[in-house]
Amino acid sequence: DAGITQSPRHKVTETGTPVTLRCHQTENHRYMYWYRQDPGHGLRLIHYSYGVKDTDKGEVSDGYSVSRSKTEDFLLTLESATSSQTSVYFCAISATGDNSPLHFGNGTRLTVT
């Protein structure tokens, strides 16, 4: 299995608080992605990174920001959490982007009360 670690695995937070999820990889892959998974919606891309300090928006980026200061770490921040952001968040990595497999982390279950 690809070396991807997500932390925390579970988190409960209150509406309006900031939350940061961390993804750490040991594969030295260039591309990293944050997806959210909700029933009936599959996996939707939030943000992705194609290198250190290089990031771009996905299809559901509103209310989220990301940072990548090192190859191995990709952080997802919910600036002011809302109940609609209750979801399971998956980080994924890829060696070459759109023409190679994604390898997923174990996910973070976030509940916003």
Add this chain to the structure above:
Amino acid sequence: GENVEQHPSTLSVQEGDSAVIKCTYSDSASNYFPWYKQELGKRPQLIIDIRSNVGEKKDQRIAVTLNKTAKHFSLHITETQPEDSAVYFCAASIQGAQKLVFGQGTRLTINP
């Protein structure tokens, strides 16, 4: 932008029978089509993928077919077993954008 439609959303088959899941995509420039299996509470894991220069690929009981003209691809599972029960996702690449778009998923149940 690229859109991937996946059908059916749920599928129930008898153990030993075959299962087929279909996906259509909108971007004719897409050239990479992976399939992922997600067991309950686990992460999605790649089970098979196909690139646009190939029409079919097989790995034991799993096969994927691609029709570029019609812009659709399908996952075929033969001789289904209880451990095949899971949610399956298809995906298609977005040319030049270094990312994949996923279908909505199919919940496959194998009945003993």
